[in-house]
Amino acid sequence: MEIQLNTIYTEDCRSGLKKIPDNFVDLIVTDPPYGIKFGKNEGLYNRPKGGILQGYVEVPDYQYEQFSIDWITECFRVLKDHGSIYIVSGDRNLEFILKALRSAGFKVLNHLVWQYQFGVHTKKKFVTSHNLILFAVKNPKSYRFNRYCRFDQFTKTVHGKSANYKDRESVWYVSKEKWIKKITTPTKLPLKLVEKMIQYSSHAGDVILDPFLGSGQTAIAGKGLGLNYLAFEKNPVFSSFAKYRLSQDRYLVGLEEGKLLNLK
Numbered sequence: 001m002e003i004q005l006n007t008i009y010t011e012d013c014r015s016g017l018k019k020i021p022d023n024f025v026d027l028i029v030t031d032p033p034y035g036i037k038f039g040k041n042e043g044l045y046n047r048p049k050g051g052i053l054q055g056y057v058e059v060p061d062y063q064y065e066q067f068s069i070d071w072i073t074e075c076f077r078v079l080k081d082h083g084s085i086y087i088v089s090g091d092r093n094l095e096f097i098l099k100a101l102r103s104a105g106f107k108v109l110n111h112l113v114w115q116y117q118f119g120v121h122t123k124k125k126f127v128t129s130h131n132l133i134l135f136a137v138k139n140p141k142s143y144r145f146n147r148y149c150r151f152d153q154f155t156k157t158v159h160g161k162s163a164n165y166k167d168r169e170s171v172w173y174v175s176k177e178k179w180i181k182k183i184t185t186p187t188k189l190p191l192k193l194v195e196k197m198i199q200y201s202s203h204a205g206d207v208i209l210d211p212f213l214g215s216g217q218t219a220i221a222g223k224g225l226g227l228n229y230l231a232f233e234k235n236p237v238f239s240s241f242a243k244y245r246l247s248q249d250r251y252l253v254g255l256e257e258g259k260l261l262n263l264k
């Protein structure tokens, strides 16, 4: 089967990635399962009740190391020489992702911190209110990095500092989006976060890949910024949701009598 651009494939990315030719993709932005057991909290995971789509596919802890090697090795193969990869990760299985990146041949350039507005409540330890984003490239001598894509060298912040420097600091504060009364998936990334990675590391017309698409954010952000997307999502409920959002060009979706519908 020939792989089609601007398509979401409902399948395990480990088999799906094998169908992509070598050196085909310019950028990978992804957020793999973290190896956390949601249990009965799948529908909540720090989100309001209702409207949370079910069927999130997790990876058992004991498989996480091999799982990471499998998909990250394939990502290295399908990336073009100038390509970059951003991987969002919790701290639980970070070591396996880092190991897999290095053994595949990637050069890790930054550990970015995505800080958000709340954490999961704890009593006897600090509250985690961030995720890590590993930024890595295939060829450290030649890769896309659009230094002035968001702020030129003259623009200042309200504190009189360079806005460009501030934007390129390794801690990114981006709020999680509120989806009350709307349909969502349990771990959707904010659009602004995904857009920032794309802006710094791609050109219009590039191909962006997300092997773990979830709600569709990477494809939506990529399409909005003039890129071609390619994505895999194993859960048919999430992939239908993502396809619906893309086909309708609607960011917000509701549910009535079991049917998805557009919201303003």
Ligand SMILES: C[S@@+](CC[C@H](N)C(=O)[O-])C[C@H]1O[C@@H](n2cnc3c(N)ncnc32)[C@H](O)[C@@H]1O
Pocket: 011, 012, 013, 014, 030, 031, 032, 033, 034, 055, 056, 057, 058, 059, 185, 187, 188, 189, 190, 211, 212, 213, 214, 215, 216, 217, 218, 232, 233, 234, 235, 238
């Ligand atoms: C952390 S979520 C991604 C969330 C996504 N970034 C978003 O903004 O909605 C990980 C996703 O990977 C999917 N998944 C898990 N294992 C998979 C596999 N082997 N192949 C493809 N998708 C998989 C899960 O169902 C889940 O939707």
